[in-house]
Amino acid sequence: MITLVILALVGLFLMIAGLFDISRKAVFGVAMTGMVAALAGNLYMWDKVPMAYFNRMILIDNYDVAFITAVLGVSMFLFLLSENYFGKIQNYLTEHYALYMFSLVGMIAMISFNNLVMLFIGIEILSVSLYILAGSEKNNLSSNEASLKYFLMGAFATGILLMGITLIYGASGSFYLSGIEQYFTSGNELSPIAYIGMFLVLVGMSFKVSVAPFHFWTPDVYDGSPTFVTAFMSTVVKIAGFAAFFKLFYICFSSVIHYWVEVVSVLVILTVTIGAMTAITQKSVKRLLAYSSVSHAGYMLMVVLVGADADNLMFYVVAYSISSIVAFSVLMLVQEAAGNAEITSFEGLAKVNPLLGFAMTVSMLSLAGIPLTAGFMAKVYILTSVFNAGHGIVVLVAILTAMVGIYYYFKVIIAIYFKTATEERKLFTYNSSSLFKIVLFIGIIAIIVLGICPDIIHNLI
Amino acid sequence: MITLHHYLLISALLFCIGLFAVITKRNAIMMLMGIELMLNAANINLVVFSKFDAQMLQGQMFALFVIVVAASEAAVGLAIILRVYGLFKTANLDEIDQLKH
Amino acid sequence: MDKMFYFLAFLAILSALMVVLVKNPIHSILYLLVTFTSITGHYILFNAQFLAAVNFIVYMGAIMVLFLFVIMFLNLNGETEPQKSTLVKFAGVISGGLLLLVMVASFKKAVTIPLNTEVDTQIGLIKNLGMVLFKDYALPFELASVLFLVAMIGAVMLAKKDWK
Numbered sequence: 239m240i241t242l243v244i245l246a247l248v249g250l251f252l253m254i255a256g257l258f259d260i261s262r263k264a265v266f267g268v269a270m271t272g273m274v275a276a277l278a279g280n281l282y283m284w285d286k287v288p289m290a291y292f293n294r295m296i297l298i299d300n301y302d303v304a305f306i307t308a309v310l311g312v313s314m315f316l317f318l319l320s321e322n323y324f325g326k327i328q329n330y331l332t333e334h335y336a337l338y339m340f341s342l343v344g345m346i347a348m349i350s351f352n353n354l355v356m357l358f359i360g361i362e363i364l365s366v367s368l369y370i371l372a373g374s375e376k377n378n379l380s381s382n383e384a385s386l387k388y389f390l391m392g393a394f395a396t397g398i399l400l401m402g403i404t405l406i407y408g409a410s411g412s413f414y415l416s417g418i419e420q421y422f423t424s425g426n427e428l429s430p431i432a433y434i435g436m437f438l439v440l441v442g443m444s445f446k447v448s449v450a451p452f453h454f455w456t457p458d459v460y461d462g463s464p465t466f467v468t469a470f471m472s473t474v475v476k477i478a479g480f481a482a483f484f485k486l487f488y489i490c491f492s493s494v495i496h497y498w499v500e501v502v503s504v505l506v507i508l509t510v511t512i513g514a515m516t517a518i519t520q521k522s523v524k525r526l527l528a529y530s531s532v533s534h535a536g537y538m539l540m541v542v543l544v545g546a547d548a549d550n551l552m553f554y555v556v557a558y559s560i561s562s563i564v565a566f567s568v569l570m571l572v573q574e575a576a577g578n579a580e581i582t583s584f585e586g587l588a589k590v591n592p593l594l595g596f597a598m599t600v601s602m603l604s605l606a607g608i609p610l611t612a613g614f615m616a617k618v619y620i621l622t623s624v625f626n627a628g629h630g631i632v633v634l635v636a637i638l639t640a641m642v643g644i645y646y647y648f649k650v651i652i653a654i655y656f657k658t659a660t661e662e663r664k665l666f667t668y669n670s671s672s673l674f675k676i677v678l679f680i681g682i683i684a685i686i687v688l689g690i691c692p693d694i695i696h697n698l699i
Numbered sequence: 700m701i702t703l704h705h706y707l708l709i710s711a712l713l714f715c716i717g718l719f720a721v722i723t724k725r726n727a728i729m730m731l732m733g734i735e736l737m738l739n740a741a742n743i744n745l746v747v748f749s750k751f752d753a754q755m756l757q758g759q760m761f762a763l764f765v766i767v768v769a770a771s772e773a774a775v776g777l778a779i780i781l782r783v784y785g786l787f788k789t790a791n792l793d794e795i796d797q798l799k800h
Numbered sequence: 801m802d803k804m805f806y807f808l809a810f811l812a813i814l815s816a817l818m819v820v821l822v823k824n825p826i827h828s829i830l831y832l833l834v835t836f837t838s839i840t841g842h843y844i845l846f847n848a849q850f851l852a853a854v855n856f857i858v859y860m861g862a863i864m865v866l867f868l869f870v871i872m873f874l875n876l877n878g879e880t881e882p883q884k885s886t887l888v889k890f891a892g893v894i895s896g897g898l899l900l901l902v903m904v905a906s907f908k909k910a911v912t913i914p915l916n917t918e919v920d921t922q923i924g925l926i927k928n929l930g931m932v933l934f935k936d937y938a939l940p941f942e943l944a945s946v947l948f949l950v951a952m953i954g955a956v957m958l959a960k961k962d963w964k
Contacts, residue, residue: 246946249946249949250949253949253953291939292938292939293935293936293937293938295936295937295938295939295940296939328962329962330953330957333953333956333957336953337950337953337954340946340949340950341950343943343946344943344946347943353940354761355760355761355764355937355940356939356940356943358761358764358765358768359764359768359940359943359944359947360943362768362771362772362947363943363946363947363950366771366772366775366947366950366951366954367950367954369775369776369779369954370775370950370953370954370957370958373779373782373958374957376782376958376962377786377962379786379787379797380797380798382779382782382783382786382787383783383787383795383796383797383798384798385779385782385783386727386779386780386783386792386795387792389775389776389779390721390727390730390731390734390776390792393731393734393772393776394721394730394734394737396734396738396768396772397714397717397734397737397738397741398737400737400738400741400765401714401737401740401741401744403741403761404741404744404745404748404758404761405744407744407745407748407757407758407761408744408747408748408751411748411751411752412752412757413757413761429909429910430905430906430907430909430910431707431906431907431910433906434902434903434906457798458798461798462797462798700802701801701802701805703910704907704908704910705805705809706842707903707907707910708904708907709809709812709813709842711900711903711904711907712813712816712900713812713813713816713835714899714903715896715897715899715900715903716813716816716817716819716820716896717816718892718895718896718899719820719892719893719895719896720819720820722888722891722892722895722896723820723888723889723891723892724820725888726825726876728825728867728870728871728874728876729825729828731867732819732828732829732832732867733820735832735863736816736819736832736835739835739836739839739859742839742855743839743842746842746843746846746848746851747846749846749848750846755920755923756923756924756928756929756932757932759848759850759851759924759929760929760932760933760936760937762848762851763851763854763929763933764937764940764944766854766855766858766859767944767947767948768947769859769863770858770862770863770948770951771947771948771950771951772951773863773866773867774866774951774952774954774955775951775954775955775958777866777867777870778954778955778958778959779958780870780874781870781873781874781958781959782958782959784874790874790876
């Protein structure tokens with residue numbers, strides 16, 4: 239609760255600060271301080287009795303605290319690596335920061351919702367800020383195109399999701415999660431309206447978290463947006479999206495799991511397959527990461543499929559987010575130096591700048607799920623629980639596509655270590671400050687430590 | 700006698716017409732109009748179901764929030780469309796293809 | 801009452817169809833206005849008076865005028881409306897029709913309570929809604945202001961010319 243208030247106030251404060259001539263460092267400092275304060279307020283709620291606020295509009299228990307911590311922690315980590323991104327913004331700098339703060343408000347609302355109104359408003363605050371951020375490079379054609387496509391698909395998904403919510407309301411007579419849960423667990427024959435509602439909500443949420451076959455907007459939007467925004471969308475936003483997705487299905491619909499388990503398992507299989515198959519042919523690392531985020535969404539959806547073990551989801555999103563952020567931050571530097579995000583721009587990176595080459599390699603290994611990295615343990619946990627739930631085929635497909643995944647992640651590693659840079663590229667200076675290096679270093683250590691002793695954050699919830 | 704069915708039928712029809720518009724139209728503004736139709740169909744549902752709610756007003760309340768959301772989406776969406784039109788000189792999605800697949 | 805309902809329902813669906821079928825975007829918007837008018841009529845039949853007023857003012861007064869403004873501003877008349885391929889049209893008909901079929905079939909089996917529009921005609925007035933809004937729905941109400949703020953920043957950021 240206090241988290242929500244702090245972030246909204248910091249956002250407002252930043253907008254007002256934009257009136258005055260305030261230095262970039264100060265704006266950054268205010269935003270970071272706000273996020274630290276919000277995080278502290280959030281952690282204070284850990285292991286308390288679940289509390290409901292504002293007439294049960296939001297209800298905060300350990301699940302919510304853990305995911306809000308993940309969202310805030312990952313966005314702080316990302317912000318520390320954002321120097322180049324924010325440094326280039328000429329106009330409306332404080333407004334950019336305010337938009338990020340407000341989108342965090344939306345995410346917290348959608349994680350801790352206890353009433354579908356909160357879920358709906360939270361998703362909308364988040365989406366509307368992202369439409370704007372995606373198009374924030376105003377004179378860049380790709381950025382504008384990404385923004386338009388994201389907007390049209392996002393609004394379309396909102397319409398479908400909303401229709402689903404209304405039908406569920408019609409069947410159960412309540413927007414409160416407890417009321418909906420009561421209706422579905424009552425054992426009475428369900429109204430057909432409830433099925434259609436459930437199905438439409440599933441489709442709407444799948445659109446929002448880019449699960450195949452509703453993922454087709456993802457590559458274009460992720461490719462066209464500024465790289466920092468892409469990193470934000472594919473990590474922080476994905477955590478919030480899946481936290482809400484899982485919570486909704488776990489609390490409300492898990493008692494009628496036999497009605498939707500087959501649909502979701504088909505979605506999982508489609509997502510991991512399409513994500514891996516289409517990534518093979520990509521020549522741009524940014525697009526490759528976009529497709530990889532689609533196939534990782536498939537793994538996260540597996541937790542919804544099992545309908546239990548929120549700590550697996552927690553571990554997966556953290557492992558995936560840290561690996562992705564390290565990859566994206568290296569990509570940002572390379573993109574700035576080389577002018578494009580092609581794999582060829584990474585050739586010989588290990589010789590020119592060993593730290594960046596090593597960081598990219600570790601993150602690629604983690605995303606591919608190689609042992610001793612966080613990504614491996616995350617996959618093991620999820621696949622074990624899926625197997626125990628009796629979805630052998632899903633596990634089989636996931637392992638096969640993970641092998642395909644190793645191929646395209648290694649394409650980048652081979653470019654970094656076994657190709658030589660052109661003379662021109664050897665002279666590139668990768669504009670990284672010491673703060674950047676320290677944070678990158680922490681990221682690498684986190685990936686390896688989580689891979690060796692995952693219990694640090696697994697089994698927390 | 701008017702029953703619940705009649706209203707559900709109207710909202711389903713409006714929703715599907717909106718869906719049809721989003722799928723077939725290539726003009727960004729026309730797609731946005733289809734989306735507005737879908738949101739309105741959902742609003743009819745909310746108001747109708749609100750009749751059967753013990754508290755009577757939850758559905759209507761949600762419908763108000765839907766209007767809020769529709770207004771802010773339309774504002775941002777039209778700003779994006781204006782921006783895109785300024786750069787591409789068209790609002791036709793088939794011609795806006797900087798990003799290749 | 802019944803006649804009123806059938807008239808409004810007919811009007812809503814006919815004009816919604818016209819929105820999709822006419823070529824000229826300005827005509828589409830005018831038909832959309834008719835659709836929204838009849839939906840407003842339905843709200844009044846349902847004792848949602850305040851919602852009807854909001855729908856009238858916000859949807860038809862603000863949003864639709866914004867649409868009209870943008871279309872006129874961009875000068876999108878009938879000729880610029882691109883030719884749709886028959887394949888896309890076909891896909892649209894199939895997906896829309898299938899969803900409609902499933903929905904209608906499921907509604908057939910749903911509860912068939914006749915609607916009684918006589919109870920408490922005052923329920924949709926500002927006083928009752930305000931009580932619910934500021935008691936139960938206070939937090940979403942505040943968050944709606946954040947949403948508007950975001951939309952406002954966005955519209956200004958995107959639409960205004962850069963100054964440097």
